[in-house]
Amino acid sequence: xxxxxxxxxxxxxxxxxxxxxxxxxxxxxxxxxxxxxxxxxxxxxxxxxxxxxxxxxxxxxxxxxxxxxxxxxxxxxxxxxxxxxxxxxxxxxxxxxxxxxxxxxxxxxxxxxxxxxxxxxxxxxxxxxxxxxxxxxxxxxxxxxxxxxxxxxxxxxxxxxxxxxxxxxxxxxxxxxxxxxxxxxxxxxxxxxxxxxxxxxxxxxxxxxxxxxxxxxxxxxxxxxxxxxxxxxxxxxxxxxxxxxxxxxxxxxxxxxxxxxxxxxxxxxxxxxxxxxxxxxxxxxxxxxxxxxxxxxxxxxxxxxxxxxxxxxxxxxxxxxxxxxxxxxxxxxxxxxxxxxxxxxxxxxxxxxxxxxxxxxxxxxx
Ligand SMILES: *Cc1c(COP(=O)(O)O)cnc(C)c1O
Numbered sequence: 567x568x569x570x571x572x573x574x575x576x577x578x579x580x581x582x583x584x585x586x587x588x589x590x591x592x593x594x595x596x597x598x599x600x601x602x603x604x605x606x607x608x609x610x611x612x613x614x615x616x617x618x619x620x621x622x623x624x625x626x627x628x629x630x631x632x633x634x635x636x637x638x639x640x641x642x643x644x645x646x647x648x649x650x651x652x653x654x655x656x657x658x659x660x661x662x663x664x665x666x667x668x669x670x671x672x673x674x675x676x677x678x679x680x681x682x683x684x685x686x687x688x689x690x691x692x693x694x695x696x697x698x699x700x701x702x703x704x705x706x707x708x709x710x711x712x713x714x715x716x717x718x719x720x721x722x723x724x725x726x727x728x729x730x731x732x733x734x735x736x737x738x739x740x741x742x743x744x745x746x747x748x749x750x751x752x753x754x755x756x757x758x759x760x761x762x763x764x765x766x767x768x769x770x771x772x773x774x775x776x777x778x779x780x781x782x783x784x785x786x787x788x789x790x791x792x793x794x795x796x797x798x799x800x801x802x803x804x805x806x807x808x809x810x811x812x813x814x815x816x817x818x819x820x821x822x823x824x825x826x827x828x829x830x831x832x833x834x835x836x837x838x839x840x841x842x843x844x845x846x847x848x849x850x851x852x853x854x855x856x857x858x859x860x861x862x863x864x865x866x867x868x869x870x871x872x873x874x875x876x877x878x879x880x881x882x883x884x885x886x887x888x889x890x891x892x893x894x895x896x897x898x899x900x901x902x903x904x905x906x907x908x909x910x911x912x913x914x915x916x917x918x919x920x921x922x923x924x925x926x927x928x929x930x931x932x
Pocket of ligand 1: 625626628649650652724744745746757758
């Protein structure tokens with residue numbers, strides 16, 4: 567039986583590099599609460615992304631909930647259901663109402679031409695997702711945010727390292743969330759961040775991630791606990807040294823997939839975006855009118871020990887936990903429903919070999 571190839575594989579430094587990075591923790595006895603590693607990683611990420619403020623958190627989901635609280639949002643948030651559970655759940659768990667906008671069929675991001683029709687007097691924000699690392703139409707979204715005086719908060723869980731005309735994905739909107747989960751392009755084991763230009767917001771987010779405690783005797787917010795610990799921050803410091811090389815390795819796998827699968831009738835790939843330096847986070851393929859359907863391809867790969875992923879399927883407005891709630895109906899977002907039924911993300915990670923990509927493509931094309 568041939569080797570197992572999973573849809574992703576975490577990128578990690580050498581064991582020795584990580585041990586060296588965590589040595590000072592043994593000397594300082596400082597394990598968490600915004601220690602030296604935490605501070606260094608925030609500074610390193612601010613530099614890498616060219617953004618004024620990066621706040622680290624335990625995970626991307628906590629970052630989403632924290633920014634909704636930090637902006638004190640109450641009302642409707644326009645988003646798309648073509649995402650991971652986290653985006654929709656964060657809105658609902660914070661007491662807001664998600665209003666689902668459909669996606670466009672090219673890059674699977676929110677369809678910016680359908681947003682304005684969904685705006686009501688209750689709309690407080692838009693929460694778009696840079697799906698698969700494809701950037702949303704950030705100019706149009708900024709214009710809509712400004713016109714209606716509502717926040718634009720990006721779920722950039724997939725978009726670490728992506729730039730548009732040299733500007734980092736961290737820099738668009740009123741705030742941007744990253745996930746540094748083990749499966750993402752850049753990881754801190756578990757982790758996440760909020761990025762923004764507004765220094766006043768930094769203090770608020772820092773208070774909210776630490777029980778709302780501002781100083782020893784001042785507790786201005788009802789905050790939770792979402793602090794990144796020193797071991798996770800140390801992993802991030804190591805991984806940041808390698809990130810550009812790892813994205814290049816992903817690019818090589820991407821190029822091989824494109825060589826094998828583009829111009830095959832019935833197989834649709836995402837086109838490159840103009841001015842965008844990609845991170846090759848995922849390799850989504852839509853099977854529309856191909857000789858095998860998505861589920862057949864998924865099973866054919868699985869029989870050969872290749873674990874692709876139906877990502878995103880189901881879409882969040884079809885989740886069992888939301889059944890019967892007004893406004894949660896996949897029929898309202900037909901493009902998202904169509905893509906979700908036909909999409910498969912193929913294995914993609916730094917170190918995926920050309921011969922592995924060929925093995926995968928041979929099965930799909932046979
Ligand atoms: C991974 C992911 C999240 C959640 O991030 P965690 O760090 O796992 O909490 C949110 N949104 C999207 C689109 C994701 O892929």
